[in-house]
Each structure stands twice: as structure tokens, then as C-alpha cells.
Amino acid sequence: MTLKKSSGLALASATAALALFPLTAFAASSTPVLMASTKLASAGQSVTYTVEDPSATASTEYQFWVETPAGQWMVSQNYSASNHLTLNNVKAGTYEVVAYALNQSEVQARDWSMAMPTTPDSLYVNASVSLNVTSTTSSSGSVTATVTVNAVNIGNAVYQLWWKTPTGNWHASGNYQSSNTFTLPLTENGSYQFVAFAKPPAAVSSYVGALASSAKTISVSAPAAMVMLSPAVSSLHTSSGGLDPVMVTVLNAKGEQVMNFNGSVTVTDTEGLLMNASGKPVSSITVPIQNGMGQVQVMAGSTAGTDQLMASGLTAATGSETAQSVTYQPTWVTMRDYGGNISQLNTIAPVASTVDSTNGDQNPYGLTFDSFKGSSTAPNPYYGDLLVSNFSNKAGSNGDGTTIEAINPTTGAVKTFASTADGPVALAVSPKGPLWIANFGSNGTNGNDEVLAPNGTTFKNGGSIITNSNLDGPWGQVFVQNATYPAFLVTNALNGTIDAMYGFAPPNFNTDTKFLEIGSGLAHSGTTANNVQGPQGMVYDPTTHMVYVTDTADNSIRAFYWNGPNTPNQGQGQLIYQGGALNAPVGITLDPLNGDLLVVNQGNNNLVEIDLNNGNAFVAGQKVLDNTPVNPTTGAGSALFGVYAMDNNGQLNVFFTDDNTNTLDVLK
Structure with missing residues (x-):
């Protein structure tokens, strides 16, 4: 039949x-x-x-x-x-x-x-499918692709085309058609991938029933026609040590970023304030361009005025293309006389020795302010003191310190607040009085969180020691306000995570405290108290309701939030600032006068002021707190860890721990 x-x-x-x-x-x-x-x-x-x-x-x-x-x-x-x-x-x-x-x-x-x-x-x-792709560019810069499909030994073939855009999205031409030619606009810069299918009309209309061609890739690159300079803030304070990062963006004739342009461009300025690779001011820099973007930094000048920045000499690497005529847009950065708050501070004075008088513990790390007044019948004897943790014992063994010192910031009087800690790093005081201690221990794996009564004593029946599998090298700590679920946040330097501790109540902190991971994937390295790098300092900003976290492993500051038990894991959080003036940033605090972030660097013993600037953070000032050179390999000479800023009758006082001298000092 x-x-x-x-x-x-x-x-x-x-x-x-x-x-x-x-x-x-x-x-x-x-x-x-x-x-x-x-x-x-x-x-x-x-x-x-x-x-x-x-x-x-x-x-x-x-x-x-x-x-x-x-x-x-x-x-x-x-x-x-x-x-x-x-x-x-x-x-x-x-x-x-x-x-x-x-x-x-x-x-x-x-x-x-x-x-x-x-x-x-x-x-x-003996059948096959192949395709040919050609592209044309109009005078307006629009690009059109023409795809021709050739089918061999497929009778009465019908055709379908698929293509992947540079952003990774696949698109189809629609139902199978008798025409073997397809025309489509290419609106993105980058690589497009094409695959054609051909089949007899009766075959199943899917990849199961059709025969596919090999993939063919073409690259679309609208030529670079413009270079735009975009400063983050457009103004700096004179003599502040501030930096203004300027983005260098390569655009096509439509004003769109040329995402696949690689090459370089020369940036010059009128005041000679461009920062070179050595951190020195120069008047001209060759800026590498990758994927259509580069960056140059402008340093704060010593006198008020305006610095004009200009670009020129855009050069394309192999595979990139420039238009016959390239437009360069200049920009300006203003230098203002009034500096950032720390630029107005010129005196560093010791407040007190942090070496414990009872056992010789040393190496001051954590620093916080005891804000709990107590009651009229039971006043807190340490109210108004600065609390300092000693990370090392008398012999200098890191992670084996046990003491917390209470130091009067005005008189310098010192008392031993507690001696039950285990490699104490960060400190945070609850509004209800207890002191929370992030104990790293000697290697982090035996770390815990310890809660002490306002007078420095432990809670009965082991209620002070919180252990949990979420704690992995606890290093930073901060209290976060929340009407329903107040919490203490802790960083884990050994695995790059941030946890919230909540649901606690005295005296059974060990059994009542719940844990929730709200940050993960942060940069970290090292395994012991001697080499650990990772998320460290923490500060809570009640204005923005954000917690800012420093990370020594990638020289960054990131932001996280806490909204109770339903708070999601925010991964690496919101990047606020990275690199530049940050060099192994550790302790962090808020400037009570203007809300800026104040950060101390372990890598160069600098204090750095970061102006958040509504999401466009920039360096508002820098100060050297300890002139000891820091060995970039061993870390020898690194002095700083803890920092706390206070408003002293309208004057900024920045307290910091110096483990080169085993002292609590103040910049004022």
C-alpha cells in the first residue's frame, strides 16, 4: 500500500x-x-x-x-x-x-x-544544515544581521532560527517558515550566537524532529565615539587626604557604554592631583579601559580652587574599534577650604596603658563605650568608661588573653573589668547593661560569645557562654536596635559569614539565644589567631538602620540590615567602598558629629574617614595614627584594631587601641 x-x-x-x-x-x-x-x-x-x-x-x-x-x-x-x-x-x-x-x-x-x-x-x-551570517551598520549606527540557512537533502524544508544575545538571553524567530532567510536588528554590543533548525513539514516542530546547524558567532561592536569622566562627588576638602574616584566610560554615538571596548585613554588635570600607582600626585595618567570602563582618582589639594580633568588619546586594543572622530567630555572637581572632621584633629595623646595589672595580658583589640547607667539604687560603676579587650597573654600568645579593662577616658584611671574571656576580640554593650564579647580563642574553632553582667561577673549555671555551630572564628560584634527582636550581630572570620543572635534573656543566654545567618560569601583567609583575615569590625548606624562591616581580606566595607527572624541572607551585602585608602581595615565607628564612617587600617596604621554621600561614598580624610612602618608580608608594625569616636562638647575625640605601645590613645 x-x-x-x-x-x-x-x-x-x-x-x-x-x-x-x-x-x-x-x-x-x-x-x-x-x-x-x-x-x-x-x-x-x-x-x-x-x-x-x-x-x-x-x-x-x-x-x-x-x-x-x-x-x-x-x-x-x-x-x-x-x-x-x-x-x-x-x-x-x-x-x-x-x-x-x-x-x-x-x-x-x-x-x-x-x-x-x-x-x-x-x-x-546524508543531510546537513548550515548557516551564513552577515551584518550591516547604518549611518545612524544601528546594526542588522541577515542569516541565510542552507539545508542539504531535506525535501521541502522549513526553517527556524535561534540566537543568543550578549546578555545571555535566547530568542526564537517564531514558527517554522518556508523562507530560509532571517533579518533581525542587533541592539546590543558583544557576541551573538546563532543556531538554525531545518526539517520536513511533517516532522515534529522541535529540536527532536529537526536537524540543527553548528553554532555561528559574530561580534557586534559599535565604535567608541565618546569618553565621559564622572567624579563620584565633584568636591573635596583641602588638605584632608580625601580621594574622589572618577569613572572613565567609553560610549558609542548613541551615548551607550561600549561593553566590549578594551584599550586605554590618557587623563590629565590642571592641578596635578591625579593619584598614580604609588599614591603620588601627577598631572597625567594612562587609564586602562576594560569592558568600556576605567577609573582614576583625584587627590585633595592644599588650596581652594577647581581642578579640571580632561581625557584624550583613546586607543583601542585588538578587537575593539574607535570612530573616526572621538569626543572627550571634561569634568571638574572643586577643592573646598573646610576639611573633613578628622583633618581638623592634630593631637594624639595616650590615655592609659591597657596592660592588665593582675596578669600582664596585652595586645589591645576590642574597644567600646559602656553606655549603661544602671539605676538609682544600683548604678553601674563602669558607666562612661571605655572597655578594652586584651587579645594576648603576658607572653604575647595571640588568642590567650582573658581580660577586659575599664578605662576612664578623662582621667585615664584603669580597672580590670573581667578576667574570664578567651581570646576576646570585639565588645558590645547591651542597652540593658550586659557586655557581649566575641571570643576568638587561640584558633577560632573553640570560639564563643560570652555575656557578662554590667559589673563584669558571669551568669550562673554557665548562662554566660554561648556556643553554636554558626560561630566560626567570631571576630566582630555590634548591637542592633529592633522594637521586637533586638539582636547582636557577629562576624565569623574563618568562614566569611555574619550571624544575628536574638531571642536571648538573662540569665540563660546559653540556651535562649537563637542564631540566623544574614551574610555569607565574604572574603576570608587564614585559620588561626596569627593569620586570620576576613570580616571584622562592625558598627550600627541608627539613622540608616544599617550595619557596616569591614573586611581585611578584600579591603572593603559592606552594609547589612536586620529586620527580625525573617531577615534574608544578604550574601556579601551592599558594597559601600573598596580599595583605595582602605588597607586591611579593622575597627570601625561613626563620627557623632557628621555621621561619617571612621575606619582604622592594620596595613598602614591610618585612620580613614568615609563620607557615605547618599550611596556615592568617598574618602573625606586620612590621618596617620602610628608612624611605625608595617611589613606588608608579616604584618609586623601593625598597631591598630579598636576605634571609638565621642562628641566632647562639640569637639570630636577619636579613641583607638595601639598594640605597638599597649595603650589606649586619643586623636583630638
Whole structure:
């Protein structure tokens, strides 16, 4: 029996009766499936088909229909118990194969309407699909791609095109079409990938039934036509040590960033305040451009005025392109006389020794202010003192210190507040009085959080020591206000996470405290108290309700928030500032006069003032707090860790710990 194919209708006619039955009769769980030994074959090859039938019984029989390359449908194997069909000596072109399953009694009754069909399977013999892509650019800069698809040995082929944009999104041309030419606009710069599909009209309209071409990639690059300079703040305070990062952006004629432009450009300024790689001021810098962007930093000048920045000499690397004419947009940075608050401070004075008088503990780290007044009947004897943790013992073994010192910031009087800590790093005082201590210990794995009563004593029955699997090298700590769920946040320097501790109440902090991870993936390295790097200092800003966290491992400051038990894990948080003046930043506090962040660096013993500037943070000032050089390899000479700023009758006082001298000092 043969049927002459007409526009692919023969197969549709042969199976039209199936549409009369409910779809549930052909549910995937009971439908037979046709499996081929290959989809691509060479002329003369044999190809075997097998019906996999989950509903088969001993009386099930199968019939195979084949459409030949000439377009004829024929019964290649009539109903029998065999579920196999072999096509021998196949010819160049395309075949469509479909099988029907029917019970023997239904075959004998010639009840063809009960036949269960397989999905047609396409066989391609000596067939191939290829494509050619050309692009044209109009005078306005718009780019159009023309794709031509060539199908070999696929009769009456229909075509579909897929392409991936530079941003990684795949798009399709729509339904299969008879035309083998596609035209589409390319609106993004970067690499486009194209794949074409071709098939006979009767084949299944998916990648299963069609034959695909190899992928072809073209790169679209609108030529660079403009260089724009964009300062973060456009103004600096004179003699403050401040820096203004200026973004250098390469644009096309439409004003869009050329994302795949690589090369360099020269930036000059009128005042010679561009910072070179050595941190020195120069008047000209060659700025590398990667992916259409670069950066240069302007240093604060010593006199008031305006510094004009200009770009020139845009040079393209191999694979990038510039327009015949490139426009360069200048910009300006103003130098103002009034400096940042720390630039007005010129005196550093020791307040007191931090060495514990009872056991010789040393190496001051954590620093906080005891803000708990107590009550009229039970006043807090340490109210108004600065509390300092000693990280090392008398022998200088890091992580083996046990003492907390209470120091009067005015008189310098010192008392031992507690001696039960275990490698204490960060300190934070609860509004209700208890002191929370992040104990790193000697190697972090035995670290814990310790809670002491306002008078420095422990809570009964082990209630002071909080241990939890979430604590992994506790290093930074801060209290966060919340009307329903106040919390202490802790950084874990050994795994780069931040946890919130909440739900606590005296005296059973050890059993009541709950943990929730709200930050993860922060940069960290090292495994012991001698080499650990990672998230460290923390400060809470009640104005923005954000917690700012320093990280020595990548020289960054990041922001996190706490909204109670439903607070999500914020990953690495919001990046506030990175690199530049930050060099192993550790302690962090708020300037009470203007809200700036004050950060101390372990890498160069500097105090850095960061103006948040509504999301465009910049360095507002820098001060050297200890002139000892710091060895960049061993860290020898590094002095700073803890910092706390106070408003002293309208004057800024910045207190800091110096472990080169084992003192609490003040910048004022």
C-alpha cells in the first residue's frame, strides 16, 4: 500500500481519527514510544526502530509506516507481534517513521480507530544544515544581521532560527517558515550566537524532529565615539587626604557604554592631583579601559580652587574599534577650604596603658563605650568608661588573653573589668547593661560569645557562654536596635559569614539565644589567631538602620540590615567602598558629629574617614595614627584594631587601641 504525499497531509490524514478520542486515552504513561538506532545516517546504512510500549500485552501487535525521501507514505511492516523495524540501504534524504500499537482482537476486527500511535521520528540521511551570517551598520549606527540557512537533502524544508544575545538571553524567530532567510536588528554590543533548525513539514516542530546547524558567532561592536569622566562627588576638602574616584566610560554615538571596548585613554588635570600607582600626585595618567570602563582618582589639594580633568588619546586594543572622530567630555572637581572632621584633629595623646595589672595580658583589640547607667539604687560603676579587650597573654600568645579593662577616658584611671574571656576580640554593650564579647580563642574553632553582667561577673549555671555551630572564628560584634527582636550581630572570620543572635534573656543566654545567618560569601583567609583575615569590625548606624562591616581580606566595607527572624541572607551585602585608602581595615565607628564612617587600617596604621554621600561614598580624610612602618608580608608594625569616636562638647575625640605601645590613645 502506498500513499502519495501532498504538502505533508498524508500522515495527518492517516492519523486524523485520533482527534476523535479523549486526550486521556493517549496519556504519556500509556503511549508507545518509537526509538531509533540513529537520527543521522549515511546512504546505504541500516537503521533499526524499536517500539517501547508500557501498555504492551502478549496480544499487542505493531504496524510501521514510513515516508520515503520521495514523499510517499507506505506500510513498511504490517501488524505483527514484532516491535522492531529495520530500514535497509537507506537513500539520501529524509524519512519519517511512525508506529501503531493495536490489540490482536482489534486487528482481526479491523478496528483501526483504537490504534495507539507513536510520535513520528525523523531520519536524516546524508543531510546537513548550515548557516551564513552577515551584518550591516547604518549611518545612524544601528546594526542588522541577515542569516541565510542552507539545508542539504531535506525535501521541502522549513526553517527556524535561534540566537543568543550578549546578555545571555535566547530568542526564537517564531514558527517554522518556508523562507530560509532571517533579518533581525542587533541592539546590543558583544557576541551573538546563532543556531538554525531545518526539517520536513511533517516532522515534529522541535529540536527532536529537526536537524540543527553548528553554532555561528559574530561580534557586534559599535565604535567608541565618546569618553565621559564622572567624579563620584565633584568636591573635596583641602588638605584632608580625601580621594574622589572618577569613572572613565567609553560610549558609542548613541551615548551607550561600549561593553566590549578594551584599550586605554590618557587623563590629565590642571592641578596635578591625579593619584598614580604609588599614591603620588601627577598631572597625567594612562587609564586602562576594560569592558568600556576605567577609573582614576583625584587627590585633595592644599588650596581652594577647581581642578579640571580632561581625557584624550583613546586607543583601542585588538578587537575593539574607535570612530573616526572621538569626543572627550571634561569634568571638574572643586577643592573646598573646610576639611573633613578628622583633618581638623592634630593631637594624639595616650590615655592609659591597657596592660592588665593582675596578669600582664596585652595586645589591645576590642574597644567600646559602656553606655549603661544602671539605676538609682544600683548604678553601674563602669558607666562612661571605655572597655578594652586584651587579645594576648603576658607572653604575647595571640588568642590567650582573658581580660577586659575599664578605662576612664578623662582621667585615664584603669580597672580590670573581667578576667574570664578567651581570646576576646570585639565588645558590645547591651542597652540593658550586659557586655557581649566575641571570643576568638587561640584558633577560632573553640570560639564563643560570652555575656557578662554590667559589673563584669558571669551568669550562673554557665548562662554566660554561648556556643553554636554558626560561630566560626567570631571576630566582630555590634548591637542592633529592633522594637521586637533586638539582636547582636557577629562576624565569623574563618568562614566569611555574619550571624544575628536574638531571642536571648538573662540569665540563660546559653540556651535562649537563637542564631540566623544574614551574610555569607565574604572574603576570608587564614585559620588561626596569627593569620586570620576576613570580616571584622562592625558598627550600627541608627539613622540608616544599617550595619557596616569591614573586611581585611578584600579591603572593603559592606552594609547589612536586620529586620527580625525573617531577615534574608544578604550574601556579601551592599558594597559601600573598596580599595583605595582602605588597607586591611579593622575597627570601625561613626563620627557623632557628621555621621561619617571612621575606619582604622592594620596595613598602614591610618585612620580613614568615609563620607557615605547618599550611596556615592568617598574618602573625606586620612590621618596617620602610628608612624611605625608595617611589613606588608608579616604584618609586623601593625598597631591598630579598636576605634571609638565621642562628641566632647562639640569637639570630636577619636579613641583607638595601639598594640605597638599597649595603650589606649586619643586623636583630638
